[in-house]
Amino acid sequence: MNVHLPQWPDLLPTLGSWTAEIRGQLIPNQPLDEMTTLRVGGPAQLFFRPVDEDDLAFFLKHLPAEIRVTVVGLGSNLLIRDGGLDGVVIRLPAKGFGAIDILDGHRVRAGAAVPDVKVATASAEAGIDGLWFYRGIPGGIGGALYMNAGCYGTETRNRMVELRAVTRQGEIITLTNEQMGYLYRKSNGPRGAVFTSATYQGFAGDPEKILTEMRTVTERRESTQPTRAKTAGSTFKNPEGHSSWKVIDEAGGRGFTFGRAQMSEMHSNFLINMGEADAFEVETVGESIRQKVRDKHGIELKWEVRRMGHFVPGREVREFMDGAPFTGAV
The missing domain is CATH 3.90.78.10 (UDP-N-acetylenolpyruvoylglucosamine reductase, C-terminal domain)
Structure with missing residues (x-):
């Protein structure tokens, strides 16, 4: 990249002593281009990678309200401009937000940092149908929840039951499908909330049949998309x-x-x-x-x-x- 990317004033020293209690990473002027699948974009003024949900909630509770917060997931549906992002950019790591749990009643709970394809595969192997469409979406669960991601006739809103989120005020909440107000490629949940996990409802299916369908999706994508x-x-x-x-x-x-x-x-x-x-x-x-x-x-x-x-x-x-x-x- 030939463009000279700017550097932001260091935000961290202005926040106060409470940042010493943060357990995650706080990095000034973190380059963001390698965090997107387009591989373009300038730096984050302050980059935050929380350890877990409580760490995230503590940070948001103490962060001054006037500071902008942007959440970046796996970066698969994102174009960050060359001047970068002011304020705080949050990215949830797989270590604290990457669990997949198979629940009773053909339900699946997945952390926001889990790639969509892993949810599709784990569900299929557990004999849970209805989530195989995530095999065709190159992104993570957090982005899918925000964008109501979908393909092949199924969208996130058709399967998501409820999700957990941390509000801009640092409160950990649960939101129902209805409260998200889903539309085509859009959600209308609480402004500034950071999604941390979601529970999906599937239905009984044959693992081999679902996995075969997923292989068909993969072959179709690779033959028609770059x-x-x-x-x-x-x-x-x-x-x-x-x-x-x-x-x-x-x-x-x-x-x-x-x-x-x-x-x-x-x-x-x-x-x-x-x-x-x-x-x-x-x-x-x-x-x-x-x-x-x-x-x-x-x-x-x-x-x-x-x-x-x-x-x-x-x-x-x-x-x-x-x-x-x-x-x-x-």
């Missing part, structure tokens, strides 16, 4: 009545390239980092595709990938819908 590339997965939500990949194809977007980023030749709704792209190049490709689709179809594609953080001055990416022609230049 699973080995630096990508954030599906880039845009499907517009009502349309498929994103199809309208992108029809607008000439397949293979569109800017700098070292590209709309995949293999699947036209997958943005990929072809090597050492920066976030500016990746986001520019996305906005260029949105303009192409609007110009061709009058359809305004909505990002499914979460974009966050600050631009590096002089390398801002404008949304094409601001009324000005979008060329990728600023």
